[in-house]
Amino acid sequence: MATATPTSFTDQVAVSDEVAEFSPAVVEEMRSHLTKYPADRTRSALIPLLFVIQRERGWVDNAGVNFLAKFLDLEVTDVWETATFYTMFNLRPVGRHHIQICKTLSCRIMGEPEITDHICSKLGIHPGETTEDGRFTVTMVECLGSCGTAPMMQIGFDYYENLTKESVDKILEDCN
Amino acid sequence: MVFVENGHRLSVYRDHGGYKSLQKAVGMAPADVIEEVKASALRGRGGAGFPTGMKWSFVPKDSPKAKYVVCNADESEPGSFKDRYLMERDPHALIEGMTIAGWALGSNTGYVYGRGEYRYLLDIMDVAIAEAREAGMLGKNIFGSGFDYDLHTHTGAGAYICGEETALLSSLEGYRGHPRMKPPFPAVEGLYASPTVVNNVETFTSVPQIIEMGGIAWRDLGTEKSGGTKLWSISGHVKKPGVYELPMGYADMEKFIMEDCGGMLRDDKKLKAVIPGGSSVYVMNAGQIIGQNVTLDYEGLVAAGSSLGTGGMIVMDETVDIVESTKNLSEFYKHESCGWCTPCREGTDWLVKIFDRITSGGGRPEDVQLMLDIADNIEGKSFCPLGDAAAWPVQSAIKQFPDDFKKWIVNGAASNGHVVEANM
Numbered sequence: 273m274a275t276a277t278p279t280s281f282t283d284q285v286a287v288s289d290e291v292a293e294f295s296p297a298v299v300e301e302m303r304s305h306l307t308k309y310p311a312d313r314t315r316s317a318l319i320p321l322l323f324v325i326q327r328e329r330g331w332v333d334n335a336g337v338n339f340l341a342k343f344l345d346l347e348v349t350d351v352w353e354t355a356t357f358y359t360m361f362n363l364r365p366v367g368r369h370h371i372q373i374c375k376t377l378s379c380r381i382m383g384e385p386e387i388t389d390h391i392c393s394k395l396g397i398h399p400g401e402t403t404e405d406g407r408f409t410v411t412m413v414e415c416l417g418s419c420g421t422a423p424m425m426q427i428g429f430d431y432y433e434n435l436t437k438e439s440v441d442k443i444l445e446d447c448n
Numbered sequence: 449m450v451f452v453e454n455g456h457r458l459s460v461y462r463d464h465g466g467y468k469s470l471q472k473a474v475g476m477a478p479a480d481v482i483e484e485v486k487a488s489a490l491r492g493r494g495g496a497g498f499p500t501g502m503k504w505s506f507v508p509k510d511s512p513k514a515k516y517v518v519c520n521a522d523e524s525e526p527g528s529f530k531d532r533y534l535m536e537r538d539p540h541a542l543i544e545g546m547t548i549a550g551w552a553l554g555s556n557t558g559y560v561y562g563r564g565e566y567r568y569l570l571d572i573m574d575v576a577i578a579e580a581r582e583a584g585m586l587g588k589n590i591f592g593s594g595f596d597y598d599l600h601t602h603t604g605a606g607a608y609i610c611g612e613e614t615a616l617l618s619s620l621e622g623y624r625g626h627p628r629m630k631p632p633f634p635a636v637e638g639l640y641a642s643p644t645v646v647n648n649v650e651t652f653t654s655v656p657q658i659i660e661m662g663g664i665a666w667r668d669l670g671t672e673k674s675g676g677t678k679l680w681s682i683s684g685h686v687k688k689p690g691v692y693e694l695p696m697g698y699a700d701m702e703k704f705i706m707e708d709c710g711g712m713l714r715d716d717k718k719l720k721a722v723i724p725g726g727s728s729v730y731v732m733n734a735g736q737i738i739g740q741n742v743t744l745d746y747e748g749l750v751a752a753g754s755s756l757g758t759g760g761m762i763v764m765d766e767t768v769d770i771v772e773s774t775k776n777l778s779e780f781y782k783h784e785s786c787g788w789c790t791p792c793r794e795g796t797d798w799l800v801k802i803f804d805r806i807t808s809g810g811g812r813p814e815d816v817q818l819m820l821d822i823a824d825n826i827e828g829k830s831f832c833p834l835g836d837a838a839a840w841p842v843q844s845a846i847k848q849f850p851d852d853f854k855k856w857i858v859n860g861a862a863s864n865g866h867v868v869e870a871n872m
């Protein structure tokens with residue numbers, strides 16, 4: 273059994289006013305992003321800060337968005353407007369290890385389909401799904417700039433290149 | 449391309465002459481720096497190939513607004529991975545190039561906009577920027593010239609369209625990555641409605657070499673019209689894929705693939721197709737390459753029926769079905785269309801639908817013409833060049849590989865009980 277990972281924002285219409293809380297260290301980190309931009313242009317920090325929210329909360333959730341709106345003095349809808357445009361923001365929880373397999377041309381002709389089948393049958397899920405234990409999500413993504421070392425995938429932010437079934441077995445074993 | 453071990457460290461970079469060009473540049477008049485870049489015939493390496501010196505000269509000198517230097521490190525073009533190599537192994541060359549641009553343009557702030565997936569590269573850049581700041585190559589009064597300049601990295605979050613320079617600026621301001629109307633061009637009204645120069649990673653990293661050698665000498669590494677050297681990312685069915693630096697005008701494309709890159713991955717499989725400049729250019733068939741003496745530069749690839757683009761070369765052997773490979777790219781463009789304008793948003797969707805029909809055996813003889821009509825309604829009629837990029841692979845695939853389409857449609861129709869003579 274697997275749970276689907278909807279990516280639609282409308283799944284979250286049950287909006288609440290809850291505002292996430294973060295440790296002083298995280299708030300400090302968020303403030304440090306603001307210093308890169310002119311004082312009247314803090315909205316520029318929105319994407320970097322959404323990544324902080326995603327890292328801290330596991331996904332971009334309502335309470336995190338509410339926090340950012342307050343933090344940057346924006347409307348909640350401004351934050352959603354940006355967050356929903358970019359594929360890297362998970363609008364639903366994902367597994368602890370987010371496996372993103374490149375499906376674009378160079379990877380496709382260098383063996384991606386076998387790798388995808390291998391990973392999915394090992395984990396017992398289809399692309400777009402999360403394992404029941406919450407460890408893995410598999411997503412098919414577009415070219416990640418590793419075409420010369422195809423086929424490839426990214427887990428979280430880490431690149432894994434020149435994949436073979438054997439190397440994939442080892443990589444998945446090392447994911448706790 | 450020679451990469452020095454630990455070349456990402458400031459000390460190693462300086463041992464190899466790093467930051468000498470910056471020191472030289474801040475001793476020159478800004479206008480003279482721009483003249484050197486013009487003389488180098490450097491054309492932007494992000495795909496469009498616009499002359500860099502000319503772009504820099506469009507920035508108004510008398511504007512009271514702050515000016516910005518933005519590096520486009522979004523590198524999301526399928527087949528292209530050269531900017532990744534540069535940032536991983538030579539981050540200080542990028543910092544030095546952007547700082548020289550800052551001096552030439554009268555800017556005090558630069559941003560490196562990297563695609564979100566390139567997180568580890570932005571971390572490398574952050575370390576390099578901190579090193580450079582510490583050593584006084586960034587910050588206040590650089591090399592005692594009175595010039596202040598600082599750099600910051602900024603992350604995107606997964607959107608090919610953010611490589612388009614105006615969409616990139618929207619994204620850098622914290623908005624959705626929608627392209628903006630041009631004019632005004634970024635040089636006049638870019639980031640925060642201020643004069644902004646956007647250049648590719650490889651473009652900026654060429655600048656220190658140009659200042660060191662002099663524009664003319666750098667140009668003469670290549671040809672008169674296509675100056676300097678170029679990084680090629682090569683992937684697909686060759687023995688030695690990777691990033692190669694070649695002089696512009698290198699002769700020839702066949703030799704590059706068959707000798708420099710080790711030839712075909714499987715010796716018993718023949719070359720079928722090459723996309724020479726990243727997914728957004730015309731696909732070429734083997735007959736356009738083998739024995740044709742195609743030179744690797746802007747002019748040579750246009751003459752051969754394609755274009756240089758980003759230099760992301762995808763090599764396909766005879767096992768590849770061009771209907772399937774083109775469908776794969778159409779899916780990419782459909783996914784990456786930002787949805788802002790109708791021809792691109794709807795057209796890319798229809799192209800994928802028709803490809804799906806063909807590859808599931810339901811193709812109709814008129815489908816090829818239908819796809820050409822749709823591509824024609826996207827090309828030149830969309831808000832930004834992503835539309836053209838979506839149309840060109842389809843148009844060229846149909847032109848260069850008619851048999852692949854015919855095979856699918858004839859077989860598909862036959863399996864559906866129809867007898868057709870595909871007249872394509």
Ligand SMILES: Cc1cc2nc3c(=O)[nH]c(=O)nc-3n(C[C@H](O)[C@H](O)[C@H](O)COP(=O)(O)O)c2cc1C
Nearest residue numbers: 492493494520522523524611612613647648651833
């Ligand atoms: C859809 C689209 C995607 C693009 N992606 C990139 C990219 O990832 N990197 C890049 O440098 N230029 C990209 N460009 C080209 C930029 O719009 C712009 O021309 C370039 O950054 C200018 O730098 P250059 O003159 O140094 O090439 C893209 C253009 C389009 C239309």
Ligand code: SF4
Nearest residue numbers: 786788789792830832
């Ligand atoms: S051409 Fe495509 S990517 Fe460009 S603005 Fe229109 S919908 Fe967006």
Ligand code: FES
Nearest residue numbers: 374379416418419
């Ligand atoms: S096609 Fe997979 S990384 Fe480029």
